[in-house]
Amino acid sequence: MFWFSPKAPPKTRETPGPPDGPQVFSSSIDRLTYAIGDIHGRNDLFLKMLLDIRNDAEAVGEKPRIVLLGDYIDRGPNSAEVLTSILRLQTQTWCDTAVLVGNHEFALIKFCLDSSCGWLWLEHGGTATLASYGILVGADKSDFSQWPELQQKVIRSIPKSHMKLMCEAKIKFIAGDYLFVHGGVNPDLPLDLQDAETLLWIREAFLSSPKSCDYVVVHGHSAKVVASNLEWRIGVDTGAYATGILTAVKLLGTTREIIQVSTR
Template identity: 55%
Template sequence: MIAFYMISFFKNLFSPRKSDPVPIVDRLTYAIGDIHGRADLLTRMIDKIREDSYAYQEKPRVVLLGDYVDRGPASDKVIETILKLKNEIWCDLEVLMGNHEMSLINFLEDPESGSTWVQHGGGTTLMNYGVQAPPLRSDAEAWIEARDQFGNNLPRAHLEAICAMKLIIYGGDYVFVHAGVKPGVPLDDQDAMTLLWIRAEFLSATKACNYVVVHGHTPTPEPFNSTWRIGVDTGAYATGVLTCVRLHKETRQFIHVT
């Protein structure tokens, strides 16, 4: 009897473990990384996705992972492109909010946050909508005036689109967020600050949750691809490379435009 248990013990010890099941997405999905004012790259990516999706004979879901404004040259045109894409019938569009969209909203609510926003690229967005950022961080009156002018110049449709952006989207074994998730915390309990801003704690986790997390926010020279995390922010505004990942059943494929 002892010999039997010893044999069983060593058999279990040295036998290969069953691998985790391969994650599967619920439908053909394209998730696009941070755009940051590069309306030209977004247009090229949309055209490429549309052409690519024809081979699957399935209406694709297109997920935008946030950070459409700031840094790049044409934030207003990016938002306009998103509005037009919502009316297209060839795809189902899902639009996530990024931390830069939240900073825009914060500025409209609190003009004192404007100088911080500008330090992180918000000045180009202000200029896109015909507003010059005040030169002095401490000039509260000038920031109030800039906020009021920005609020007047920002088309209502653009503001409504930004305010309607989602924080999290699910698709089969995948979850889509802008920045990431806090490891060990149920997804229903994740707060907006985490989903929009988290970095180190999420990026260092082997498996942050029971879904494959698809995200942007943290730029890398090449897209990141592991079993439980996919990062598709390749710094489009600076590198001129916009990336998306195509998910179909068990497969993943990265697509780039320049």
């Protein structure tokens, strides 16, 4: 199975790069759509992005679809607030939403089912999520005798609405010529034969392939300082928790545009 792979955060950069503006590609989508990359506890940037998207959609004159690509929790300071903001967004009428699961949400859910899975999750940002729910974890994470107790504390502390949101999030979403997924796809397998762990965790085999599948893949998961906007894939994880920059892509007809918000 896939699990967390070691990766350094992208080089810190607190201001967005110069916008490219809309670009025309052969792929198309059915309606105005914005796909937002990994938020990782940065609720401040998430709310800022939503405001920009709402204003932009009003200028276009269409009700937008917002696709959230997963990894709402861990690493950044406000994981619980991000999930609350997503729940609030789902009740609003100015947009439609599609919520995808990321490997970090998957890891939290797995820990709630099996306490032995906790160590790697906490080592890869889970302690920040626990802190956002008022749970502080000691420095010694190797004492496995404490994991069942921590597991039960987590289950009691996380609101049922937050757990329901994560458990019901989609693995993938398709619209027009685009496939939205957290991690990517295995370029050597048909899409309908790929399991959830591949779609959530795959990295290099997908990123280095010249073409992945019959769709243009819109993904997060693999943080880069500069977003990727290629013919066959769009990567919008710019490491918001470390760089202070949250990235999305705007899709309208045959055009694509990378949009960003920052702490400044």
